[in-house]
Amino acid sequence: MSRLTTIIQKLQRLLPFRLLLIVALSVVGLLQFLLMMGNIQGQNYNVKLFQVSPETIRAVKTIEDTEQTKLDKQAAADSVEPVYTYSEEVGKNQASVVRSIYNYALDAKEIEATSDSAKAAKAQQKKQLEALKKSLDSKELNVELSDEDLAVLLAATKSELEDGRDSVVEKVTSVLQQPVREADVAEKRESIGNAIRLTYSFPTDLMNVSIRIARSAMVANELLDEDATEQKRQQAIESIDPTRILQGQIIVQEGEVIDRDVYHQLEVTGMLATHQSLKPYVGLALLIIIQMLFFYMIFNNAKNMKIEHKIRNLLIVSIIYVLSIGFMELLGIVDREFDLLLGFLFPAALAPMMIRMLVGERIAVLVTMMLGISAGVIFQEGYSTVMQMEIALYMILSGISSLYFVRNMQKRSKVLQTSFGVAIVNSLFIAFYLLMTQSSYTAKELLFYLVAAIVSALLSGALTIGTLPFIETVFGILSSLRLIELSSPNHPLLKKILMEAPGTYHHSIMVANLAEAACEAVGADGLLARVGCYYHDIGKTKRPGFFVENQTNGLNPHDHLPPEKSRDIIIAHAADGVRILEKHKMPKEIVDIARQHHGTTAVKFFYYKAKQQDPTVKESDYRYAGPKPQTKEIAIITVADSVEAAVRSMKDPTPEKIKNLVHAIAQDKLQDGQFDECDLTIQELHTIEQVFCETLNGTFHSRIEYPEPNE
Structure with missing residues (x-):
């Protein structure tokens, strides 16, 4: 037992697998984070405001300067001229109001002329004046006419009122035909007053009242359109493109002073040593947590696997995964010194092929995907993207294709x-990448990428061949590929059995057929059972003639030996086989x-023979040293070995005879306690018996008796 196997067994006893899985994946995730954290750290500069720049500094990523963008938009909004709307109706309304004032006075004059008495005329004029005041209030004319002013209007003659009305209305209409804004109202009031004073000759009192009426008629007829102005401001804001600092853009030249603008740009791009952002680290941590969750699910859901095998597979996957990340990191460091993507040189198929051969295809596919994603982050160029997608796709496609090509591989040398x-x-894929970039490449660059694609694949195969035996030895793994190699008839030990004990060789082939079919029926490892059967009796090559399947001419050397000697020879073949196999460094x-x-x-047989000679002989002296079968596969081989030998010695085997014999042998093993130390169930034993019967009936079926040639 290797030291690593001992460690695995101790871990199995100390911790439940689920807790061990969490601990192992936590360690793997932490190691991955520590290895990859350098890929998310930008280049930082320890510079101060108004200091001379020690070197030319370029932006390492494209980023929006939100503060500058905000200032630019505010400036654009502020530069928008207010939108005014001219209303022709305002001038007409104001002229109408002015006309109505004089018309009220004229109406009062008419009342005075038609009244029968002075008293009635006065009452009617008073009533007319009150109506005039209400009219002025309702029209919101911004003028206050006192009773004295009204009296002046009433005292004026009809012709003076008509001249004043026409003159003032004409001036008001003339001025308000042009746009007048609120800011110009005071000027227009002053100018219309002067114009009336210089143009017309009214009595002084009427002149003053007319000027006051004209000035009050001066209002803004071009008003601010707040909705249109706001809409125009928004259009101006939207027309401003975000201010961006572009990747590769020179922020400051060597020897220039770092002013506030430069310092601000360094701060925005996160290139100041004092302004490191935690966001990339949190993002990387989240990515790794997602990856570890996938690993957790696939290992935790492996229900039909022994705990020790789960632990072993977990260790293998963890080691290969972390080493792959580390190898990518080393290549990523070198990659930064070149303009070419050195990531294409990485042996992307190495980890998938190794895990496929050592653990299984499902976990190999998952590792392929996770390594591809990690490679995209490791080989990214600057901060313009989250990951280098072409490298990620390259890793995934290369790994998936390798899993397809090794699926039906029969020999390790074919890797x-x-x-x-x-x-x-x-x-x-390289051709796809070069065509999609639509860039021109030199002949040297094209040659590099082609060589990188080939080197990546061949390096993956070479490293797999070189490291696979080492890992198998360290972890004590017997891979399916190794089993297929051991099953080759050209193997020296199988040739040894065939040449020195041909009967045993044939017997082993028959037992292998039985054991493999039974193992597959109960979910055991059929390939391991088959290959194990090929070698299980190799100890018989030491004394082949003492075993009945190798005896010819009916000569049996045991007829001339005491039962004790025969016992020792028969029992020794198990220990002899162990020594031969260990000498040739065969798998455990x-x-x-x-x-x-x-x-x-x-x-x-020899126990009963000895008992006839000495009744005191103990059965325990005639038993194999063991141990009893420790696995389901070995238990099945135990039954298959006995069944094949027994059925082969039967005369005229029939399905009923075979069924009874198989059942009797299986029950004898069960009653003898041979299955006490393995996980074989009674139900599985019944299934095994049924499979044995079906296989043996196909082998020992009744044959047609052909007539003799002379008949």
Whole structure:
């Protein structure tokens, strides 16, 4: 047992898997944050106001200067001239009011002329004056005519009133035909008064009253349109584009003084050492939390996996994931010194292929996606975007294609060959990237990107081949790819069995067929069972002639040996097989199958033979050393081994005979306690019996008797 396996078992005992998963992912997330935090830190300058700039400083990102934009919009709004609306009706209304004043006085004159008595005329004039005052109030004429003024109007002759009316109305109409704003009203009042005084010759009292009436008629006829003005202001504001500081824009040249504008721009872009923003760090933390949540879900939902295997897979994925992030960071540091995207050199298919072979396809797909997203952040250029999308897509497509190409791979040596398929996908994506950018590239740049695509794929394959055996050894992993390699008939140990113990070889093949079918029926590892069966009896190659399947001509050397000696030879084949397999550094799982495939069962034939000679013989002396099967696969192999040998020795096997024999052997193993140390259930045992019967019936079916050639 490796030291790492011991550590995994201790972790399993100390912490529940869910808590261990949270702790492990927290550590992975923290390491990823520490590795990637440098990618979100902009270039900062420790400069002060009115200090001479020690170097030329360029903006590292495109950002809007909100304060300057606000000032520009306010200036645009302030520059808008108010909108005035001219009303011709105002002049007409004012002329009408002036005319009505004189007309009231003229009407009063008519009353005076037609009255029978002076007393009645006075009463009627008084009534007319009150009506005139009310009229002036209702028309809101901004003039106050005193009783003396009214008396002046009433005292004037009819011709004087008519001349005054026509003259004042003409002047008012003339002035108000032109736009008059509120600010011009005082000037117009002064000018119309002077004009009347210079143009017309009225009696002094009537002249003063007429001027007062004319001045009161001067009002603004071009009024402020607040809605139109506000609309125009909004249009002016909307016409102002946001003030932006562009990425790469020179903020200050070397040797220039950092004035308030420059300092403000450095502050806005976050390039001052004293103005670091926490937002990018919070954003990165949120991204990593999302990634770790996905990892948590996929590991936590792996229900049909042993806890120790979950822990092992968690460690493998965590190590490969963090190392991949670290490798990308190193390449990202170098990338900043070049104009080309060195991220295309990263072996994007390495982690997906390794995790696919060591853990499984589902988690490999997830790791591919998470590494792609992380690569987009690591290789981003400045702050113009959140991530470098072309690198992220490149990583994801390269990883996904590698998972497709390794799916049906039969040999580890083929990994490098499958890398050529990944290289084609990488090259096609590079072509897409170069075409979509619509930029012109030199021949050297085009050659670099093509070489990068190929190198990335081949490096992924080479590193996978180089590191996979090391990880398998450290973690004690027997991958499906390794099992497929071990199942090759060209393997030296299988050749050894075939050449030295051909009967055992055939027996192993038959047992493998039975065990694989049964394992797949109950959800166990069928490939491991098949390959383990190929090697489980390799210990028989040490003394092949002492095992019945290798005996010819009916000669059995055990007929001439005491039962104790025969027992030792038979039982020794398990230990001999373990030594041979360990000598050839075979995986632990294969060695365990050879060690445990007989459990602690008794060699009954020789036990009964010895008991006939000595009734005091103990059955325990004739049992295998064990241990009993520790896994479901080995328990199935134990039954399959006994069943195949028993059915092969049957005469005229029928489905009923096979069924009874299989059931008897399985129940004997169960009653003997051989399944006490593994997780095989009674229901699964019944399923195994059924599968064995179906497989054996197909193998030992009745054959047609063909006639002799001479008949």
